[in-house]
Amino acid sequence: MRAVLRPSAVSGLTSTFVEGKGMEVLSVRARDFSLSALSKGNSTEEILHFLAKRGVHMTPDCWQKVACWSARSIECELEPALFWWLDVLGLSQAQLAKVVAGFPQILGYSIEQNLKPTAAWILDLGLSQTQLAKVVAGCPQILGYSIEQNLKPTAAWVLGLGLSQAQLAKVVAGCPQILGYSIEQNLKPTAAWFLGLGLSQTQLAKVVAARPSLQRSWLAFRRF
Template sequence: MQQSTRKAMEDRFPRLSEEVELDEKWLPLIDYLSTFGLKESHFIQMYERHMPSLQINVCSAKERLEYLLSVGVKQRDVRRMLLRQPQILEYTVENNLKSHVAFLMSLGIPSSRFGQIIAAAPSLFSYSIENSLKPTVRYLVEEVGIKEKDLGKVVQLSPQILVQRIDISWNTRLNFLSEEIGAPRDSIVKMVKKHPQFLHFSIDDGLLPRINFLRSIGMCNADILKVLTSLTQVSSVFASSQLSSGQRRSFTNCG
């Protein structure tokens, strides 16, 4: 690197220069990514998470990010996506990005929601469609019991459901709710369909304390199950301030 160029980069990015061996070839990419609001501290995070992401040719990076913007990703979400999944700069449009977007379409997800799903789960692109994503979908249909026509709605409600170990989360929560409140399988399936976020909640720190709270206000197991499967949003169950006195009365008829 020429001395003047090195000095200019060190002046612009003193922390980055101190922590990594800067290459002048990175500068066009860094300048481009800066237009999405990335700062010096963000480039350090990207370097620490996945160093090769800063070695991508700026033209290739532009092509990939512009494609994501074209399918609905918001410019304001690009920075957060890159910090979570800097490898996204390496995923080619033809061999990766388009095929994964087509996969979302195959689930019945409207194109207007692609950007939201990608922003929420950018690691989606790191998973093989044939070896990971399709088996996850099959598991949701064949083991959990989600109907194929409902898959798109479930993924829209919780995009992370495609990139987590569904078999582990499903089985542990199925067993927990069956044992804790006597929930039948079809009720738990209904819960997952309406609130797939349920599969992300910790049992010990999330589900059990809330169930105990509902018991403390006089609800029996049947009431608790009705609440979990009937309220519009899971957060309504998990925040006592959102459970109105009317809702409490409507679900406290143990008889």
């Protein structure tokens, strides 16, 4: 098991990435977060109203996960954050609302230190801006993965199967969750299973390129 700590935009928060069985799990934990900091930002009601006006409606459960936002300034922090998500990354308001509902912790990440570098890395794989927006909307956790510890090794492993760079981009666009799987516990056993059926390495590469989502189906099958 390994854990990778990432900095957050909010003082006193760190993101912990733990690799175990199945996909890597992301959690955000508060540390040394003083009550005095809560008075420095806008009120909870103001922040919820600000988000709702932009189509992002926070349920009580979601708000509890990002309650640290009550220490933030709408003008200095939240508006620039939403500008990046909507205008730079290219998500629609509906997509952003879906991202927040499914993975509210993403709002605590630093744009400069976490989100921008990861988005740029994904684009460098060969994805278009539109594809990137769809990837993030469907799998927002991908922006929380460590580039060096998670994304690069997994991408290199997939390429090592015999895929081209263009095929890798297609795989990530179609099934971004694959970048969150453990190489040793998920990807290698899956590849070995297909090879055990009698497929050649070349045939395996074609299968992965054409149907990367088979990885998810195989993992689900293993649970029974």
